[in-house]
Each structure stands twice: as C-alpha cells, then as structure tokens.
Amino acid sequence: MADGSIPAVNPKRIVRDISVAFATAIVVAAGFWMTAPAETQAARPARVAGKPNLNGIWQSLNTANYDILSHQAKAALQMRPGPVVPIPAAPILAFGAVGAVPAGNGIVEGDEIPYLPEAAKKQKENQANWLDRDPEIKCYLPGVPRANYMAMPFQILHSDKAVFIAYEYAGAVRNILLKDPGPAPVDSWMGQSVGVWEGDTFVVTVTGFNDQSWFDRAGNHHSDKLKVVERYTPQGPDHLWYEATIEDPATFSKPWKMRFPLYRHINPDARLNQFKCVEFVEELMYGKFRKQPVTP
Amino acid sequence: MRNTLVGFALAALAATSLAAQTKPAAARTSDGKPDLQGIWTNATITPLERPQNVKELVLSEEAAARMEKAVIDRRDRLNEPSDPNRTAPPQGGDGSTGAAGNVGGYNNFWLDPGDRVAVVDGQRRSSLIIDPPDGRLPALTAEARARQAARAKTAMGRGQYDHPEYRPLAERCLLSFGPTTPLVPNYFYNNNLQIVQTPDHVMILMEMVHDARIVRIGGKHVPRHIRPWMGDSIGHWEGDTLVVDTTNFPPQQNFRGSSENLHVVERFRRADANTINYRFTVDDPTTFTAPFTGEIPFRAMNELIYEYACHEGNYALANVLSGARNEEKRLGTKQEK
Numbered sequence: 174m175a176d177g178s179i180p181a182v183n184p185k186r187i188v189r190d191i192s193v194a195f196a197t198a199i200v201v202a203a204g205f206w207m208t209a210p211a212e213t214q215a216a217r218p219a220r221v222a223g224k225p226n227l228n229g230i231w232q233s234l235n236t237a238n239y240d241i242l243s244h245q246a247k248a249a250l251q252m253r254p255g256p257v258v259p260i261p262a263a264p265i266l267a268f269g270a271v272g273a274v275p276a277g278n279g280i281v282e283g284d285e286i287p288y289l290p291e292a293a294k295k296q297k298e299n300q301a302n303w304l305d306r307d308p309e310i311k312c313y314l315p316g317v318p319r320a321n322y323m324a325m326p327f328q329i330l331h332s333d334k335a336v337f338i339a340y341e342y343a344g345a346v347r348n349i350l351l352k353d354p355g356p357a358p359v360d361s362w363m364g365q366s367v368g369v370w371e372g373d374t375f376v377v378t379v380t381g382f383n384d385q386s387w388f389d390r391a392g393n394h395h396s397d398k399l400k401v402v403e404r405y406t407p408q409g410p411d412h413l414w415y416e417a418t419i420e421d422p423a424t425f426s427k428p429w430k431m432r433f434p435l436y437r438h439i440n441p442d443a444r445l446n447q448f449k450c451v452e453f454v455e456e457l458m459y460g461k462f463r464k465q466p467v468t469p
Numbered sequence: 470m471r472n473t474l475v476g477f478a479l480a481a482l483a484a485t486s487l488a489a490q491t492k493p494a495a496a497r498t499s500d501g502k503p504d505l506q507g508i509w510t511n512a513t514i515t516p517l518e519r520p521q522n523v524k525e526l527v528l529s530e531e532a533a534a535r536m537e538k539a540v541i542d543r544r545d546r547l548n549e550p551s552d553p554n555r556t557a558p559p560q561g562g563d564g565s566t567g568a569a570g571n572v573g574g575y576n577n578f579w580l581d582p583g584d585r586v587a588v589v590d591g592q593r594r595s596s597l598i599i600d601p602p603d604g605r606l607p608a609l610t611a612e613a614r615a616r617q618a619a620r621a622k623t624a625m626g627r628g629q630y631d632h633p634e635y636r637p638l639a640e641r642c643l644l645s646f647g648p649t650t651p652l653v654p655n656y657f658y659n660n661n662l663q664i665v666q667t668p669d670h671v672m673i674l675m676e677m678v679h680d681a682r683i684v685r686i687g688g689k690h691v692p693r694h695i696r697p698w699m700g701d702s703i704g705h706w707e708g709d710t711l712v713v714d715t716t717n718f719p720p721q722q723n724f725r726g727s728s729e730n731l732h733v734v735e736r737f738r739r740a741d742a743n744t745i746n747y748r749f750t751v752d753d754p755t756t757f758t759a760p761f762t763g764e765i766p767f768r769a770m771n772e773l774i775y776e777y778a779c780h781e782g783n784y785a786l787a788n789v790l791s792g793a794r795n796e797e798k799r800l801g802t803k804q805e806k
Contacts, residue, residue, distance in 0.1 A: 221499075228669065228670075314776075314778055332498065332665060334506050334507075334665075335506055339681040339683060345679070346681050348663060350773070358775075362776060362781060363776055385781070446697070455641065462787060462790035463632050
C-alpha cells in the first residue's frame with residue numbers, strides 16, 4: 174500500500190483462497206511422481222560424431238577436495254594444540270561452522286595412497302602447514318584430476334573436431350588434443366591432455382605437469398613425473414563415471430586410482446559462471462605491500 | 470615454476486608459423502553451420518585507427534608491401550646478434566619508456582605483433598575501423614570526457630604504486646593487456662585464440678590469460694547486476710554468420726574508455742579455408758558519440774596454444790609494490806639526514 178497502511182482483510186476471501194490452494198495441492202501431489210518439470214533443457218543428441226555426447230555442465234558431488242581419502246568431519250583444515258583437544262588454527266577460527274570440514278567416503282580405490290616414505294612425510298607437513306602451502310588458497314590453477322572434484326562445475330565442449338574443458342574455478346581450461354603431438358614441450362599446471370576413444374569411454378592421458386598443484390586440501394601431492402590417465406564413461410545422458418589412474422614413480426610406489434560419478438546440470442538455465450579468484454586473493458598475497466597495510 | 474619463462478617464450482613463438490594452405494574450403498559442422506573451429510591469430514600491423522595522413526581505407530598493393538617491408542626490416546635489424554662488448558645499461562635505466570623501458574626488458578625476441586597488413590575480402594586495409602568512414606574512433610561524449618578527466622584527477626592525487634588495485638588489470642593477471650571483447654589485436658604478442666563450436670555454445674579461448682568466453686547460442690543475457698569479466702555473451706546465427714552480442718561488462722574493464730554500458734556485437738564469417746572475417750561493432754552511448762565498426766581477418770594457425778599461467782608466476786606485482794615501499798623508505802631516510 175502506497176500510504177503504508179495495512180490492507181483490509183476479507184475473511185471469506187481467505188477461506189476461498191485456502192480451499193483453492195488446498196485443492197491445487199492435492200492435484201499437484203497426485204500427479205507429482207509422473208509429471209515432468211515444467212521447464213527442461215532442450216533435447217540433446219545422444220551422440221556427437223558417433224561418440225557419446227559429453228557436452229554439458231558437469232560437477233562431482235563429494236568432499237574429495239577437502240581430502241581424497243575417507244575422513245570424518247572436523248573443526249578445521251588446520252588445527253593447533255588446545256588446552257584439552259586441538260582447536261582450529263587462528264586464521265580459520267572466525268569462520269566457525271563454515272570453516273569446518275564435511276565428512277567424506279573418499280574417492281581413492283582401496284582408500285590408501287601408496288606414498289614413498291619421503292613423500293608420505295611431505296604430505297603430513299603439507300597438511301600441518303595447509304594455510305601457507307595449499308595452492309588453492311592462492312587461486313593457483315588446480316591441476317588434474319583435482320579440477321574435476323572441486324565444489325564447482327565445469328563445462329565440456331565436445332564437437333566433431335574438439336573436446337575442450339572449461340572450469341569455473343580460476344577459469345582453468347584444458348584443450349584435449351585428439352592427435353598426440355608428442356611429449357609436452359613445457360611443464361604446466363593443467364598438463365598436456367591427449368584423448369582417444371575406447372568404445373564409449375573417452376580416455377585422456379595427461380602428462381607434462383609441474384610439481385606445484387595438489388590433489389586436495391589435505392596436502393596430497395605429486396612431482397613433475399605425474400601421469401594421469403582419465404576415463405570418462407557415460408552412464409546414461411546425465412551421468413559420467415570418472416576414473417583417474419595416478420602414476421608418479423618419484424612420489425608413489427605403484428599406480429593408484431580415484432573414481433567417482435560426475436553429474437550433469439539439468440536445469441534449463443544451467444551455465445558456467447565465473448570464479449576468477451585472482452582478484453579475491455590480492456589482499457592475502459599483496460596486502461602487506463600496500464602503502465598503508467590494512468591487514469596487520 | 471622453473472618452466473614459466475620457457476612457457477612464455479613458447480607461447481610467444483606459437484604465432485610465428487601459419488597454417489599451410491591445406492584446409493578444405495567451406496568446412497561445415499555436422500549440424501550444417503560454417504565451421505569456425507580451430508586455432509587462429511588476429512595479429513596484424515594494420516592499426517585500429519587509420520593514421521591521420523592516410524585518406525583511404527584500402528591500401529594499394531605497393532603501399533601495403535612497403536608497410537610490411539618496413540616492419541620486417543625493423544624486426545630483422547632488432548634480431549641481429551647483440552654486440553658482445555656492449556656495456557651494461559646505465560644505473561636507473563636508459564630513460565626510455567614502455568615495456569622495454571629503463572631496464573631493457575622485453576627485447577624483440579619476446580615480441581610477436583604480426584607482420585602483415587589486414588586483408589579483408591581481398592582489400593588491404595589501412596585501419597581496422599571501417600565505420601566511421603575516416604577510420605577513426607568517434608568523438609567522446611561530454612560525459613565520457615568528464616569521466617576521463619575525473620579519473621585522471623584521481624590518478625594524479627594518488628601514488629600509482631600505493632595499492633595493487635591501482636595497477637593495470639594485466640599486471641594483476643586479471644585479464645590480457647589487449648582488448649578481450651572485441652577481439653582486437655594487442656600489437657605486442659600472443660594474439661592467438663581457439664574456437665570450439667557445438668550446436669549450443671561457441672567457446673572462444675584467448676591465450677592471455679587462458680580466458681574462455683563461452684557464448685550461449687540462443688541464450689538470454691544474465692541479470693544486470695551480474696558483471697563477468699569479458700562481459701556476458703549470447704549468440705545466434707544469421708545465415709552463415711555467427712552473431713555474438715555481449716553486454717554486462719564489469720566497470721573495471723573498458724575498451725578505449727568505454728563504460729559499463731559497453732555493448733559489443735561481433736560477427737564471425739568464414740571467408741575461406743584459412744580465414745574468418747571478424748567484424749565488431751562497439752556501442753556505448755555514454756562514451757562514444759556514435760557506434761563504430763571494425764573488421765579483422767583471423768588467420769588459421771597450425772600451432773597449439775600453451776598454458777598462460779600468469780598469476781601463478783606473477784612475481785612482478787609483489788616486486789613493483791614492495792619496490793615502491795623500499796623507495797619510500799630510502800627517500801624517507803635521505804630526508805631525515
């Protein structure tokens with residue numbers, strides 16, 4: 174009301190409105206299990222150039238970015254000794270429950286990473302120094318396969334000539350080469366990806382990594398000898414079964430495997446948003462160099 | 470990190486070799502659209518704006534050849550081996566400006582601005598801008614002039630090294646130092662892009678800074694308050710031309726002084742087996758007194774684009790800022806004496 178007064182109430186009208194709403198609810202409820210949503214995405218072809226259609230916006234539904242191994246919920250990713258039990262590290266404290274770590278079943282086959290002794294030690298150190306060391310905190314490129322199980326979607330663009338993956342996190346990208354150009358001429362964060370189809374499975378071999386990216390926020394790491402073989406296998410139009418075999422003789426005693434499903438965003442307005450976080454970490458990384466630092 | 474510099478070098482070299490004339494003509498995708506896919510370069514020596522002393526849009530064959538020869542001669546001269554007996558640059562730099570200023574960074578080895586005049590439909594062009602007919606940017610509106618003056622005044626009243634936010638977007642690794650929307654060359658290096666095309670989306674990857682602009686075919690623009698870097702792009706086909714409409718630019722990103730009301734319409738048309746004719750129209754009534762239109766040939770490359778991990782190797786921003794703090798300390802100490 175323009176004058177700010179409360180509108181007059183007509184009791185009869187309220188009763189009528191409630192009845193109509195109630196009747197509508199019954200009709201809707203009865204038909205619910207058989208009714209398609211009012212809005213859906215346009216039909217998409219099942220195949221692209223004879224291969225399963227990988228186009229879409231995909232996302233994992235797990236907590237592996239916290240820790241690829243099984244883990245129970247805990248108060249924070251980095252803890253410090255407390256008077257009775259460990260307590261969250263000071264910089265995380267203010268987040269309260271938001272800074273806590275949700276539990277997860279893990280995505281590693283056998284729930285064990287076959288670290289060499291030195292590498293196992295480094296993982297523990299990484300985890301203890303998570304705030305200083307995790308490249309995700311500085312918005313660095315995520316590497317593979319970590320990019321595929323961060324809590325943000327990615328878009329696969331699949332045509333008869335190309336397969337390209339654009340990630341929301343940090344605007345990371347991968348052009349999956351369909352012809353092997355030979356060894357990568359230079360190390361990189363996202364590696365060099367070469368894809369081939371084995372039946373209906375898209376197999377991507379990724380090499381040419383640097384040693385800077387991590388597998389998760391628990392300090393799991395690798396060297397620049399890392400080789401990842403990914404397998405994308407459709408399980409219906411909206412699901413992919415994803416496997417990544419990890420080989421790195423400088424870090425692990427034998428190859429090991431991660432696996433989890435990827436889900437396609439089926440909402441009609443699905444689109445890849447931006448998470449260009451470089452801007453978001455400027456205070457963290459450069460704040461101390463301001464003329465008058467704001468952060469003590 | 471050890472390979473970051475090598476990566477830069479490779480990326481800079483990627484544009485040097487152009488595709489052989491082997492691509493089939495009039496390629497089409499399986500859904501019957503002209504196939505825009507591949508890796509392309511928009512590098513050219515034709516400037517965005519026509520030089521004041523040039524009247525015509527179309528250059529004669531001789532004039533174009535002279536321009537190209539001048540660029541190649543200069544490049545060859547700069548690529549000559551350095552004198553091994555040369556002395557070190559003077560302390561504090563040689564006083565020159567630009568990216569190579571003072572300390573002698575970025576010699577010609579790093580640069581790859583192209584060496585060819587832009588050719589569109591057989592015409593050798595003196596400017597990328599074709600409209601207005603004089604090939605020059607339209608005059609700024611009074612509002613835009615006031616905005617620029619205000620910006621300049623603000624910039625004068627503060628130290629350009631006081632805060633990271635005062636540094637250019639490219640130095641902060643937020644965007645390329647060249648234009649990103651529209652796809653105008655930067656006349657420096659890495660003028661490379663990749664297009665991947667599906668029935669629903671066209672993805673345009675710019676080498677710098679691994680920025681993928683994903684055009685939603687038949688989509689609607691995002692709400693006004695959503696302001697993605699490079700803007701929000703939707704597209705449709707007009708016959709054999711892909712038309713991309715981009716709005717919702719963030720206020721920090723501008724093209725030639727534009728505001729957040731910038732509206733860019735791009736038209737991609739396959740000209741031949743090795744060329745896309747790219748046409749862009751820029752409209753921002755709060756900045757320019759008229760819209761303007763330019764054309765750029767994208768030429769096919771037979772090279773890959775490598776990762777441009779800018780932020781991850783950005784030692785410069787920290788050093789620029791901490792250098793300024795050290796300088797202040799040094800000057801402060803001097804004044805106290």
